[in-house]
Amino acid sequence: MGFDAETRLATPAGSDLRLFTRRASxxxxxxxxxxxxxxxxxxxxxxxxxxxxxxGFDVYAHDHxxxxxxxxxxxxxxxxxxxxxxxxxxxxxEAVHRHIAQERAGLPIIIFGHSMGAMIAINYALRNGxxxxxxxxxxxxxxxxxxxxxxxxxxxxxxxxxxxxxxSRLLPKLTFANWARAFPDRRTDAxxxxxxxxxxxxxxxxxxxxxxxxxxxxxALFDLSLxxxxxxxxxxxxxxxxxxxxxxxxxxxxxxxxxxxxxxxxLRESGFSNLETTIYDGFRHESxxxxxxxxxxxxxxxWAGKLIN
Numbered sequence: 001m002g003f004d005a006e007t008r009l010a011t012p013a014g015s016d017l018r019l020f021t022r023r024a025s026x027x028x029x030x031x032x033x034x035x036x037x038x039x040x041x042x043x044x045x046x047x048x049x050x051x052x053x054x055x056g057f058d059v060y061a062h063d064h065x066x067x068x069x070x071x072x073x074x075x076x077x078x079x080x081x082x083x084x085x086x087x088x089x090x091x092x093x094e095a096v097h098r099h100i101a102q103e104r105a106g107l108p109i110i111i112f113g114h115s116m117g118a119m120i121a122i123n124y125a126l127r128n129g130x131x132x133x134x135x136x137x138x139x140x141x142x143x144x145x146x147x148x149x150x151x152x153x154x155x156x157x158x159x160x161x162x163x164x165x166x167x168s169r170l171l172p173k174l175t176f177a178n179w180a181r182a183f184p185d186r187r188t189d190a191x192x193x194x195x196x197x198x199x200x201x202x203x204x205x206x207x208x209x210x211x212x213x214x215x216x217x218x219x220a221l222f223d224l225s226l227x228x229x230x231x232x233x234x235x236x237x238x239x240x241x242x243x244x245x246x247x248x249x250x251x252x253x254x255x256x257x258x259x260x261x262x263x264x265x266x267l268r269e270s271g272f273s274n275l276e277t278t279i280y281d282g283f284r285h286e287s288x289x290x291x292x293x294x295x296x297x298x299x300x301x302x303w304a305g306k307l308i309n
Contacts, residue, residue, distance in 0.1 A: 248283025
């Protein structure tokens with residue numbers, strides 16, 4: 001069935017977001033705010049929205065700047081805009097959160113993010129945990145501080161050499177191409193996403209997925225990693241906020257889940273007391289499109305149910 005409605009939401013950051021919604025099929029328990037990954041879009045989460053609706057959750061999912069059908073000044077597909085930053089993406093998430101809180105007053109809100117969306121979600125949760133019932137951070141390929149600073153230096157050199165915010169030539173080779181090589185017997189270069197061939201083929205055939213990201217988007221990704229490790233933000237955050245951290249044992253972007261475990265350790269060392277971490281055996285990057293995704297979705301509903309019952 002997918003989403004019930006597709007609307008537009010103008011944000012103070014200057015974005016005109018495409019926003020999908022799906023109402024709970026029965027008594028509503030909470031709202032789930034979905035944040036998709038890089039080079040994809042919110043419509044790919046329709047199956048997850050179905051499952052959540054059947055289990056009593058309202059669902060909201062928007063296309064980030066430079067993605068899907070969202071528009072913003074100077075931000076065509078693959079670009080977030082000449083003056084936009086990681087902070088701009090977070091401001092858009094804030095606008096969606098406020099929209100949910102106004103439309104569904106009093107309903108608990110759980111933020112969910114996959115990949116880039118997980119990097120956005122954890123940054124939002126660290127700074128706004130008092131307004132959330134929980135945060136689900138799935139398959140977040142967070143860079144270390146050294147990696148992020150080195151990556152930004154490479155991107156700054158590329159921007160200077162190429163003269164504008166064009167697609168990066170080097171970062172895809174260091175990330176997507178490298179992750180593809182983790183599977184020498186691969187059928188396609190997108191096999192690192194999932195073992196489910198039909199889902200991989202859908203991704204490849206989707207004109208709104210798999211495009212080359214601009215230097216600006218890559219810069220924002222590294223800034224999201226730096227923000228997620230900011231000591232001041234970690235110290236000031238609500239330590240009792242429930243986190244669900246998810247990874248896959250065969251996901252090259254998180255080093256087989258090692259980056260997820262490292263995030264768990266960072267949060268524990270910072271005093272967070274309500275963490276649940278699962279590394280799914282055999283899963284690659286897209287847990288919601290993997291063989292066995294039903295178990296991951298069931299685990300999400302079980303975890304979310306503990307927060308609101």
